[in-house]
Amino acid sequence: MDSKKATKEFETVLANALKEAYPDIRREKEEIHVSVSVPRAEYGDLSSSLPLGLARKLKTNPGQIAEALSKAISEGSLLQKSGIIGKISAEGGYLNAWIDEKKYSERVLKEVITKGQSYGNSDEGQNIRMIVEFPSVNPNKPWHIGHLRNALLGDSISNIFKAGAFLVEKIDYIDDLGLQMAEILWGMGIDESGKDVKYDRFLGEEYVKANKKIKEAGAEATRARRIAERSVMAQYETAFSYGIYHDVMIWESDIIRNRLVERTMELLREQGISQEPKKGKYAGCVVIETEEKDVKEGEEKVKVFIRSNGVATYIAKDLAFHMWKLGLIGTDFLYRSFVLQPNGQTVFTTSKTGEPIDFGNANFSINIIGSAQQYPQKVLKEVLDAVGKNGYRVIHVPYGEVSLKEGSLSGRKGGWLGEERDYTADDLLKEMKLKTMEKANEAGKNADGNGGEVQEKLALAAIKFEFLRMDPAKKIVFEWERALDLSSNSGPYCMYMYARCSRILEKTGIVVESAIGIGKHAKRDIGFELVKELSRAEEVVSKARKEYRPDIIAEYVLRVSQLFGKFYESVPVLNAEEDRKLRVATVFATRQVIYNMLGLLGIKTLEKM
RNA sequence: GGGCGUGUGGCGCAACUUGGAUAGCGCAUCGGGCUUCGGACCCGAGGGUUGCGGGUUCAAAUCCCGUCACGCCCGCCA
Numbered sequence: 001m002d003s004k005k006a007t008k009e010f011e012t013v014l015a016n017a018l019k020e021a022y023p024d025i026r027r028e029k030e031e032i033h034v035s036v037s038v039p040r041a042e043y044g045d046l047s048s049s050l051p052l053g054l055a056r057k058l059k060t061n062p063g064q065i066a067e068a069l070s071k072a073i074s075e076g077s078l079l080q081k082s083g084i085i086g087k088i089s090a091e092g093g094y095l096n097a098w099i100d101e102k103k104y105s106e107r108v109l110k111e112v113i114t115k116g117q118s119y120g121n122s123d124e125g126q127n128i129r130m131i132v133e134f135p136s137v138n139p140n141k142p143w144h145i146g147h148l149r150n151a152l153l154g155d156s157i158s159n160i161f162k163a164g165a166f167l168v169e170k171i172d173y174i175d176d177l178g179l180q181m182a183e184i185l186w187g188m189g190i191d192e193s194g195k196d197v198k199y200d201r202f203l204g205e206e207y208v209k210a211n212k213k214i215k216e217a218g219a220e221a222t223r224a225r226r227i228a229e230r231s232v233m234a235q236y237e238t239a240f241s242y243g244i245y246h247d248v249m250i251w252e253s254d255i256i257r258n259r260l261v262e263r264t265m266e267l268l269r270e271q272g273i274s275q276e277p278k279k280g281k282y283a284g285c286v287v288i289e290t291e292e293k294d295v296k297e298g299e300e301k302v303k304v305f306i307r308s309n310g311v312a313t314y315i316a317k318d319l320a321f322h323m324w325k326l327g328l329i330g331t332d333f334l335y336r337s338f339v340l341q342p343n344g345q346t347v348f349t350t351s352k353t354g355e356p357i358d359f360g361n362a363n364f365s366i367n368i369i370g371s372a373q374q375y376p377q378k379v380l381k382e383v384l385d386a387v388g389k390n391g392y393r394v395i396h397v398p399y400g401e402v403s404l405k406e407g408s409l410s411g412r413k414g415g416w417l418g419e420e421r422d423y424t425a426d427d428l429l430k431e432m433k434l435k436t437m438e439k440a441n442e443a444g445k446n447a448d449g450n451g452g453e454v455q456e457k458l459a460l461a462a463i464k465f466e467f468l469r470m471d472p473a474k475k476i477v478f479e480w481e482r483a484l485d486l487s488s489n490s491g492p493y494c495m496y497m498y499a500r501c502s503r504i505l506e507k508t509g510i511v512v513e514s515a516i517g518i519g520k521h522a523k524r525d526i527g528f529e530l531v532k533e534l535s536r537a538e539e540v541v542s543k544a545r546k547e548y549r550p551d552i553i554a555e556y557v558l559r560v561s562q563l564f565g566k567f568y569e570s571v572p573v574l575n576a577e578e579d580r581k582l583r584v585a586t587v588f589a590t591r592q593v594i595y596n597m598l599g600l601l602g603i604k605t606l607e608k609m
Numbered sequence: 610g611g612g613c614g615u616g617u618g619g620c621g622c623a624a625c626u627u628g629g630a631u632a633g634c635g636c637a638u639c640g641g642g643c644u645u646c647g648g649a650c651c652c653g654a655g656g657g658u659u660g661c662g663g664g665u666u667c668a669a670a671u672c673c674c675g676u677c678a679c680g681c682c683c684g685c686c687a
Binding site for chain 1: 627652681
């Protein structure tokens, strides 16, 4: 019994009433559908503004139309006995529907209890294969809080799609060839001979040489890879501490070594998508014309894919990567285990030696990439569109930058380096643990009775909830004071409500399954409000999936928790006289919904805290 | 110059895609509530011309046009 069914029933009644009362008027199902909403409690459980919409057409005032429809419903006995809508009334141009509390409560609670951990899931994905790419941090620095936001979004969106029966592959792209890696090697002491030539020229030459060497799997490339792998291993320690896991990492050096770029460019040339200007500014490059005009130059704007020195640009490598993701180009990638993750699953990596595994070949890819990269992502989509009319299969989920009051977190400038504590994912977790510990001591609880596990989970919940509860599009200005504020709008708050549910259930001794069918009074109280909210889970998760927005789920689980908080204070469960079993079932279902929804955010619950 | 995003009580956010009845939540402020299932809780109060100006509509935070502010992007970089 999800909320959609109640809405649907109401819509059918409305459609039939319309047919009865105004046979000449035609309204699309969709129109009736959008007129239905959830009003304030005093106006019932569902409300339709249909009469307001018809007023103009019928040249009658909305109140009369509502009355006429209401009359048609009662006289035509349009409310079915087996249905869950018990009453409909007309008021101020609206038609309001009241749900039968007892029937609805029983059906909703039964469904939650029966489905358990899969409540809220759907099968809309039909086992479609998809990729979520995140966070693809360069292997030359620790994850800062901006990378963390990316990773948390990617992880949660993966969960949300898995809950929709999609086959999700979590991929991390490791750029071990970029300038940043070169800079590191440089810093670590590359031969600086050649100082007699112009410095920029020397640098450029070295860069070309480095790219060549990598193709040949030369010594420097091996060294770069070794350093990068060590760095990624360290970054993954951070990921693991946050419960973030991947399926496979794709290394840029392996994309180059497997000649994916060349093969992609060949394909583009064959299809006449790319051009090779013989003269002018782009002589010697391989370029693709874009749809827009370059205002400054007054000529066609082009994107360079292969530079005149023969080296592929970022966009070319990214295109090749996506051709692979979508199975548009063959691959000889070999994989080996990178490390066994704490969740028991191995994360694989592309490698020079290993075995072929069936990664990639996805129907679509969701890329969690900062909104600053919307332009290159758009170009990528356009080119993919031209190649195989498949551009729509790349979905860019842009998220707002995380910055500091004093400026950016730039890796290059070291903005992530703080004075006392860094703005890294590691330090944030450390600080949050201290904070939850402090809070526990204030409340007189034994803070580290479980070897710090409780504080660890609470700290993770606080951080994850804080980062996921707002629309990804919004940018975040990070401040320690606010980040460490454990207010009521938080992960720990939801966990607290969950723990309270657990506590009650521990004491009831009722077999929950038997609670069904025994609700006698199911009054229109806060408990019913709660049940109605619980019924929305699938609808909510589905919306979050459609919009790539975990914040919708955070908002929902917070609402459920708040309603439970009120329920808990005002309605006795253990000492209930009439509705004890129904209330126990409500508690059980609430606990399940909080568990499932927090799970989608990557947050683990605690039985006691 | 062009593109994208954001703008909602002092602060942080929700509602905008699909226009509906009194714009929700938290923090902060003020005032209440532990003999009852866990106080990391609950109840109440004050605080809003939804950046600004037009338009459409019976009805606009929501749709349209304009405008302002802030951020990001528009390189043979990555």
